[in-house]
Every structure is written in structure tokens, then in C-alpha cells.
């Protein structure tokens with residue numbers, strides 16, 4: 537192009553930009569419910585909209601339209617989703633619904649006939665199209681800047697990294713495979729480029745998520761892809777080794793206890809990834825696990841936990857369990873409590889079994905009465921609280937590394953290698969109010985309660 541042509545193009549561009557600038561900026565509000573996987577879906581939708589010139593509104597009044605990304609996993613989550621849709625309709629009036637509960641369109645429309653559009657999970661294009669219908673984009677490629685790492689709904693210093701979608705298991709209490717389909721893994725290079733962009737943008741902790749992290753790559757036969765001129769296999773161990781090179785904390789969620797999880801121990805010992813595993817065991821009694829269609833063998837798992845701890849003594853294990861599953865007898869429950877005592881897990885969540893609509897477990901005999909579920913839940917929590925408190929108490933006197941999440945009047949609210957955001961405890965550091973969120977610090981632990989640690993800068 538000649539200089540004159542370049543100038544003419546620039547002039548035309550600024551004329552377009554000036555015309556577009558006179559139009560009001562379209563604004564989208566978002567209510568994002570559910571798990572970190574749904575949060576990543578919300579981030580993808582917002583990144584796309586932001587690239588088209590939309591702004592994100594933090595309030596109902598400031599938004600031209602509100603997206604509600606719903607969760608449909610449990611009945612309580614469905615209720616929360618329906619309530620959120622109702623609130624958005626009352627406060628704003630223009631509401632687009634997406635996410636896991638979107639598969640129940642007729643139920644949503646029956647309760648909230650005023651919603652403008654309903655789509656299921658991961659239907660990014662359909663959601664963006666629905667937004668276009670309500671409030672068209674004011675597109676200006678010269679002023680619409682999207683940060684290269686995309687739009688993140690988590691604080692700037694940590695981000696969820698979704699490595700696959702869907703699941704090949706068919707646990708009898710779960711309807712996720714029917715909502716999200718079979719496992720679909722992302723190529724390793726695509727994940728690594730995303731992780732690299734996030735770290736360059738200031739992210740200090742990468743939280744690896746999926747429905748089943750240890751199955752990563754099975755569907756694409758561990759295909760290799762090219763990252764920084766190196767062929768990387770789409771396999772959990774290889775991916776984690778590469779993620780560990782970015783210098784950020786790498787935390788693994790939703791790991792199924794397959795044998796190859798053992799391969800992660802050397803990476804933890806070398807401090808490439810955090811010594812932390814979130815493994816949803818769900819139960820320990822062999823007959824309940826069988827009814828749940830979970831292949832894990834309780835005794836083998838206990839042996840492996842012991843071996844892992846020998847190799848990585850500071851390993852933190854987090855898990856979730858379900859009590860009151862159909863057919864769970866008093867013996868099954870006692871077995872679970874005994875297993876818990878032997879496993880000495882650090883962090884544990886427990887749910888009372890809920891018959892989720894569409895789950896095959898609902899057809900199983902031996903429904904446990906609600907009062908009994910409640911009673912077992914309390915006994916379970918009491919037993920685990922004593923274990924967690926003892927394990928936290930053992931940290932008093934040690935010096936640990938923490939990441940600062942926020943500064944409050946109480947001091948810096950931080951997390952250690954053992955604490956995932958939102959679900960685990962925190963480390964409260966009274967004399968660290970001058971630190972900024974995202975900073976790393978060394979802290980001497982002085983006190984512990986059932987969930988949190990308290991300390992001073994070392």
C-alpha cells in the first residue's frame with residue numbers, strides 16, 4: 537500500500553470509529569452459578585462478547601440484558617438457578633438462560649415464561665446469538681480490546697484451566713454425562729498456550745479442572761501437539777510436567793484414582809505441581825461403590841494413599857462423599873467411617889444423597905429415610921472435623937508458603953499449597969496488610985482451628 541492509500545484507510549477507519557462511538561455501548565450482566573467448569577463457560581461467553589464491543593455490567597440496572605448461567609446438578613442447585621432467573625427478570629426484565637439447567641427448557645419456561653432464550657451447557661455461539669437479538673453489538677475492531685488471556689471472573693491472580701469436557705463414566709447418581717456428553721479433551725498445546733497467556737497476564741495459580749482430570753486425552757488417544765517446538769502428549773502426567781514449567785502454582789481437581797495418578801508424585805516432590813489432589817471418592821464400602829458404578833477398590837486406594845504420602849509427605853488430599861445412598865446399610869456407613877479414620881484425608885465435603893431427576897440411582901431399592909441421612913451426615917462430619925483439625929494442628933510451628941487472596945481488617949487472607957479457593961480453608965496473616973493480592977509470602981503458623989490457620993510473616 538502507498539503512503540496515500542494507508543492514510544486514506546486510516547481516515548476511513550477513524551470515520552467509522554467516530555460514528556460507532558456515538559452509539560451507546562451495549563452492556564451485558566451475568567449471574568454465574570455452579571461449579572468452576574460453569575465459570576469457565578461464563579468466561580468464554582464474556583470473552584467473545586467483549587471482543588464484539590459489549591461491556592460487562594456489574595449491576596442489573598446497568599445491563600441491557602442479563603445472562604444467567606445455571607447449574608442443574610442437584611435439585612437444590614436447580615432451585616437456586618430458578619430463583620436467580622426470577623430475580624434477574626424482576627430486576628432487569630431481559631433474561632437469557634444458559635448452562636446445565638438449560639436442558640430442562642420446558643420447566644424453566646413453565647415457571648418463567650418471560651425468559652428470552654434458553655440454551656444448554658457449552659452452547660457459546662447460541663448464547664452470543666441470543667444476545668445479538670436483544671442488543672446488537674457496536675462493533676469497532678479498533679477500540680474493542682480484549683486482554684489476550686480473555687475475560688476472567690476469578691481474581692486476577694488465579695484462573696481455572698479447563699482441559700476437557702464431558703465424561704466417559706456413568707456413575708449412577710450423576711447426570712453430567714447426559715448433559716455434557718462423553719469426554720472431549722482439548723489438545724495439549726491449546727491448553728499450554730492458554731496457560732502461558734494467563735501466567736504472562738499475572739496469574740499465579742492455575743486450577744486444572746474437567747469432569748475427570750485423570751482421563752484426559754483418552755478420547756484423542758493421547759495425541760501429540762506442538763507447543764514451543766516440542767511435541768506434547770495429551771496425557772495428564774505430560775501436561776502437568778509442562779504446566780509446571782510456567783512457574784505458577786498448578787493445582788489438580790477432580791482426579792479419579794487411576795493407577796497412573798502415581799506418576800504425579802515425582803512432579804509434586806520436584807515442586808513442579810502443588811502437592812494437592814482433589815479426588816472425589818464418594819464412598820468406601822465396596823457394595824455402595826458398586827451400586828454407584830464407581831470402579832475404585834477401597835483397600836487398594838488406602839495402600840496407595842500411604843505410598844503417596846511416603847513419597848510426598850506434605851501431600852494434601854481433598855475429597856467429597858455421599859451419605860444415604862440407596863441401599864447404604866449401617867454396616868456400609870460404619871465401614872465408611874472406619875475407612876475415613878484410616879485414610880486421614882485433609883479436606884472433606886459431604887453431601888446427603890439427593891435423587892437427581894434422570895439419575896439411574898433413583899431406581900435402586902433401599903432408599904434411606906431423610907432423618908437417617910441427616911443423622912449419618914452429622915456423624916460423618918463430626919468424625920472428619922476431628923481428623924481435619926488434628927491435621928491442621930500439626931502445622932502449628934511450621935513455616936509455609938502462601939498466596940495472598942485479599943486484604944481485610946483482619947489482615948491478609950491467604951491460601952497455602954493445601955487450600956484451593958472457595959472450597960478449602962485459608963491462612964489469616966495479621967501483620968501482612970501491606971501485601972497485595974497475588975503476592976507470595978512465607979508465614980510462620982501460630983494457631984489452627986477446624987478449618988483455618990493463623991500466622992505471622994516469617
Ligand code: SF4
Nearest residue numbers: 703705707710712747
Ligand atoms: S466421574 Fe461420575 S460423578 Fe464424575 S462426572 Fe463422570 S459420571 Fe459424573
